[in-house]
Amino acid sequence: METFDLSNHSHRRLNVLTGEWVQVSPHRAKRPWQGQQEESGAEHRPQHDPSCYLCAGNTRSNGEVNPDYKNTFSFVNDFASLTSDFEGDGYDNGLMKAKSEKGICKVICFSPRHDLTIPELDVNEINGVVDLWVKECNELSEIEYVNHIQIFENKGSIMGCSNPHPHGQIWAQESIPVEPAKKAINFEKYFNNLGKSILEDYLKQELEDGERIIYKNDHFVVLVPFWAVWPYETMIIPMRKMAHITEMTKEEKRAFAEAIQQLTIRYDNLFKTSFPYSSGIHQAPYDGGEYPEWHWHMSFYPPLLRSATVKKFMVGYEMFGNPQRDITPEQAAKTLQALSNVHYKAQ
């Protein structure tokens, strides 16, 4: 019998932010794949599509006309998941418990160019997206019932994105959703014990180790977390502990845009395809409280595993047991580190 080895034997890793475990199966990537293949999505798109409801100047399904925007543009989702046109609070019937939930859902167009995606924008343009996120957080947090703001992007049809026009979403709502609520517990616990941010300490440890670092600049680090679930999952972490993105300086906003660009270019280069992912930013609650324990960060969950057409399915075991991954985070980091930071289309 061999001695246990993280790069060779089945094991579990603890996500110290959520408190949950992920199962790692290093040897399993050797398995042949005869299952579903995704479309590679290498389509050619026009710069402006008259039938796209996000392009400048076009009419949306509710009759509103988009302005002739030159950089970014945001509006309230015409088919919002969260609404606020009702009064009342809940439903409490024995073991059936519900509560009303007020919210507002916005769509954020990253660029008027229908044919581009984040990794193809220049740093100034991505900086514009960051500025818009900050502006939205400032404005949405003014709404009385808003306590949480979730910024996210679904990129690629494989991620349920129904329009290829570069865009993300912001859902602002009353309750703290399940995922940030898990992290809040561990940020608080660590801060109460040690007076520090758990993410700041984790970041220090990662920087000393170096094995999982993909990119860094003066203000941000991009890494594959030790507890990554998705094959090429990454985090963008600000060096400075901040509860909300609204606290960034101008310089930090630009450094954040650079980190996003550097990461997403590598992603596209990985399988020479427009790399699909869902990304999201976790911040402290926007309820007016102080959150000295919080340290905001952005995560990317990309589904592709072996190629532009073979993804990782999070299904039976993962749904009923535990998230489970087939390559180690260290293998993923090594692959991402070796990639060029010049977009393959521009090479």
Place this chain on the structure above:
Amino acid sequence: METFDLSNHSHRRLNVLTGEWVQVSPHRAKRPWQGQQEESGAEHRPQHDPSCYLCAGNTRSNGEVNPDYKNTFSFVNDFASLTSDFEGDGYDNGLMKAKSEKGICKVICFSPRHDLTIPELDVNEINGVVDLWVKECNELSEIEYVNHIQIFENKGSIMGCSNPHPHGQIWAQESIPVEPAKKAINFEKYFNNLGKSILEDYLKQELEDGERIIYKNDHFVVLVPFWAVWPYETMIIPMRKMAHITEMTKEEKRAFAEAIQQLTIRYDNLFKTSFPYSSGIHQAPYDGGEYPEWHWHMSFYPPLLRSATVKKFMVGYEMFGNPQRDITPEQAAKTLQALSNVHYKAQ
């Protein structure tokens, strides 16, 4: 402003078993869909496929030959996620924590017929699958390191199933995975307070209410849980509180097979397609302990939302915020209740 109404306004519902919330957006099903379409999967398959590694008499990739089985057949997965060929326990390095995980992964063939799926088997054949699950649990729990046994099925290529031959899997392992661990907490809390099973009390409440019940016989109930996440998510719940499936009487095993058949036939009839899902059974730990608070049950998580080709994507908001659904559990139950219990291919 209208008064808050579960069938009309955005809200959150509590899953009393996991302690987690799901967000419900009743009005959102009206949204037009221009995104990814799945293949409908209506293919014709032979009864025996010489290239299938699960068909009787065929040779698998590791050179082993399948027996000429007539009913069911199980074997250790040739590309197992969990293994047990190592010594040692863990890795504890500051905020990077891991532990070794021993386990065994088995494949369970439901029938020698390559062209059938569970809803097309007769009750005797499904009873044979139930008997094999019970036998496997009895045998696997004898392995010294095994504390948890996860029975599951991924049905359909959209659920990552790489071979259409009717089969499921069993992963037996040292640790209690994240999902059953959440339920264990709530089973225990309720039992310690009230001396009863939370699921038994919930079932009583559902039976009195009736709105979400799809099927029942003398020993089992099929229902859409009040907190369902997936559009047509269901649970099969035994009337009698049992910690493990190994406790079932012969009659109960047959009644369980009937419930599985009745549910999966309705599923296939919903969109007149071989309905994809992941299903799984949550049981008490198999560590030799007594678990009077536990009440085992089977859940089905099917991804289809509107048709055989349009699924629900659990992506950005769902990954970073909270599971979110677009029709209410009551709407889903009403649709399932109205379906015939005769398979559409046999009609």
